[in-house]
Amino acid sequence: MWNSCHLFCLCLISAITQTCFSYELAKHHDYDDLKRTLKDVSAKCEDISRVYSLPGETVEKRKLWVIELSDNPGKHEPGKPEFKYVGNMHGNEVVSREVLLKLADYLCDQYNQGNHTVQWIINNTRIHIMPSMNPDGWEAANNSPRETDGKKNWLRGRSNARGVDLNRVFPDLDAILYRDEVDGETQHNNHLEKLALAVQDTPTEAPEAQMVIQWLFQYPFVLSANLHGGDLVANYPFDSTRSGKQREYTASPDDATFRYLAEMYALPHGLMAKKHKPCDMSGDDKFYKQGGITNGGGWYSVTKGMQDFNYLATNCFEITLELGCDKFPPAADLPMYWEQNKDALVNYILQSHVGIKGMVVDRVSDTPISGATVKVYNMTDGKYQYINHDITSAKGGDYYRLLIDGQYRVDVQAPGYRTATKCLVVENDVMNGAQVVHFELSPLGEKVEGIEDSGCPDHVNGIEEIEGDDEEYESLLKDLLGRLREYFSTEYQD
Ligand SMILES: *[C@@H]1O[C@H](CO)[C@@H](O)[C@H](O)[C@H]1NC(C)=O
Ligand SMILES: *[C@@H]1O[C@H](CO)[C@@H](O)[C@H](O)[C@H]1NC(C)=O
Ligand SMILES: *[C@@H]1O[C@H](CO)[C@@H](O)[C@H](O)[C@H]1NC(C)=O
Numbered sequence: 001m002w003n004s005c006h007l008f009c010l011c012l013i014s015a016i017t018q019t020c021f022s023y024e025l026a027k028h029h030d031y032d033d034l035k036r037t038l039k040d041v042s043a044k045c046e047d048i049s050r051v052y053s054l055p056g057e058t059v060e061k062r063k064l065w066v067i068e069l070s071d072n073p074g075k076h077e078p079g080k081p082e083f084k085y086v087g088n089m090h091g092n093e094v095v096s097r098e099v100l101l102k103l104a105d106y107l108c109d110q111y112n113q114g115n116h117t118v119q120w121i122i123n124n125t126r127i128h129i130m131p132s133m134n135p136d137g138w139e140a141a142n143n144s145p146r147e148t149d150g151k152k153n154w155l156r157g158r159s160n161a162r163g164v165d166l167n168r169v170f171p172d173l174d175a176i177l178y179r180d181e182v183d184g185e186t187q188h189n190n191h192l193e194k195l196a197l198a199v200q201d202t203p204t205e206a207p208e209a210q211m212v213i214q215w216l217f218q219y220p221f222v223l224s225a226n227l228h229g230g231d232l233v234a235n236y237p238f239d240s241t242r243s244g245k246q247r248e249y250t251a252s253p254d255d256a257t258f259r260y261l262a263e264m265y266a267l268p269h270g271l272m273a274k275k276h277k278p279c280d281m282s283g284d285d286k287f288y289k290q291g292g293i294t295n296g297g298g299w300y301s302v303t304k305g306m307q308d309f310n311y312l313a314t315n316c317f318e319i320t321l322e323l324g325c326d327k328f329p330p331a332a333d334l335p336m337y338w339e340q341n342k343d344a345l346v347n348y349i350l351q352s353h354v355g356i357k358g359m360v361v362d363r364v365s366d367t368p369i370s371g372a373t374v375k376v377y378n379m380t381d382g383k384y385q386y387i388n389h390d391i392t393s394a395k396g397g398d399y400y401r402l403l404i405d406g407q408y409r410v411d412v413q414a415p416g417y418r419t420a421t422k423c424l425v426v427e428n429d430v431m432n433g434a435q436v437v438h439f440e441l442s443p444l445g446e447k448v449e450g451i452e453d454s455g456c457p458d459h460v461n462g463i464e465e466i467e468g469d470d471e472e473y474e475s476l477l478k479d480l481l482g483r484l485r486e487y488f489s490t491e492y493q494d
């Protein structure tokens with residue numbers, strides 16, 4: 001009785017300023033519901049949110065809608081990491097669409113209620129949530145009748161309206177990387193394809209993938225997850241096996257960090273890391289034995305997926321989440337799925353704050369340097385190992401390098417500058433933000449005075465020391481400069 005009065009009164013108050021909105025959890029939201037819900041949520045939280053759609057449209061002329069949550073919506077702030085969730089890429093895998101919609105509503109409400117954790121996250125992270133990447137597929141799946149066992153057809157609506165599986169059409173950058181590995185080419189380890197070529201490499205029958213590729217290049221995303229259904233596990237790169245075998249553990253250079261990231265979703269999840277019935281009825285719950293996580297290739301090889309593309313084309317680390325066996329459960333089950341995923345969804349966003357971040361600036365003019373390369377060497381346990389995946393600084397000169405706890409040497413390079421080196425210890429504490437480490441680069445030819453101590457032990461400091469007059473270095477610089485020019489000339493403008 002009190003509850004309904006309470007709700008009624010709230011509605012009365014909010015009716016004066018806006019329409020009364022209360023989120024309906026046990027419901028599948030169709031395209032119009034989805035759009036309306038995002039706008040209603042944003043109206044409740046107008047100071048910390050923005051709803052936008054990607055330029056272009058799907059095959060059936062729908063929009064890909066995104067809600068952004070940030071204390072400064074619409075702007076990239078140097079030093080604030082950008083995060084994204086993408087759901088419902090396979091139109092028939094609908095749980096992600098619903099939990100992501102609910103997540104937006106939850107974060108908004110909790111912020112308004114003064115929840116410290118949620119306020120901290122929104123004040124310190126720019127979050128983009130796309131509940132549905134394949135709204136056409138969703139409609140097809142929703143229109144397919146339930147079978148006698150109450151389940152929907154396993155495949156109907158998976159693809160887009162032209163029959164394209166959107167998670168099999170991204171440019172195959174793994175193939176480029178693996179070929180380079182064979183050729184002994186190790187410097188070409190990031191941003192393997194620029195925007196124009198990536199779009200051109202993606203079939204026009206998959207406008208949804210083309211739109212998402214533009215989006216990936218437009219925002220300096222640092223971390224993301226692509227949410228699916230049909231199994232229950234957190235899957236991390238690489239998806240595509242090196243040998244072409246159907247099943248083979250395929251580590252990326254950031255294997256340790258990716259395993260950690262996947263665990264940060266699996267562990268707080270209600271079921272993922274706990275003993276549960278496997279979806280394939282084999283009786284062998286191998287994912288549970290692995291803590292609810294799996295390497296992509298170690299499960300089954302996927303080429304041209306979105307996950308590996310994120311990592312190899314941009315600075316974004318992406319994992320793939322499978323939220324449960326049932327791809328299209330009845331609406332009455334949705335509150336249960338929300339409860340299972342709620343803490344995991346929030347905890348994973350927080351991981352945008354692991355490792356180090358900072359500014360790369362010109363030491364003389366103090367201006368930011370974009371496109372600088374951040375190289376990391378792992379020195380944990382007395383080893384000295386190059387993590388063969390460089391990160392680049394964003395347009396404002398800010399960089400983000402996700403890393404688990406450990407000891408590292410970090411080299412920052414930019415064309416026309418001396419390499420700056422620092423050795424440091426990372427001890428993550430996400431709610432304090434990533435450790436801030438700025439780099440001031442000295443222009444080549446400038447006299448260098450009073451450079452701060454790198455903090456590196458002698459045996460590490462001398463390694464790969466590069467001087468401005470070194471011929472090899474000059475040619476390396478030229479090459480890098482050329483690549484960067486090419487890259488930035490076609491980069492999508494914010
Ligand atoms: C605040 O939000 C966090 C993250 O979702 C949650 O774990 C916590 O229970 C919330 N606190 C309250 C008082 O609701
Ligand atoms: C978040 O920012 C708002 C607005 O500036 C401020 O009122 C609030 O105290 C901040 N909360 C946290 C936890 O940082
Ligand atoms: C760094 O090396 C240590 C020791 O080999 C290893 O345990 C850790 O996972 C590595 N960290 C990264 C980020 O690769």
Ligand SMILES: [Zn+2]
Nearest residue numbers: 090093228229
């Ligand atoms: Zn899927």
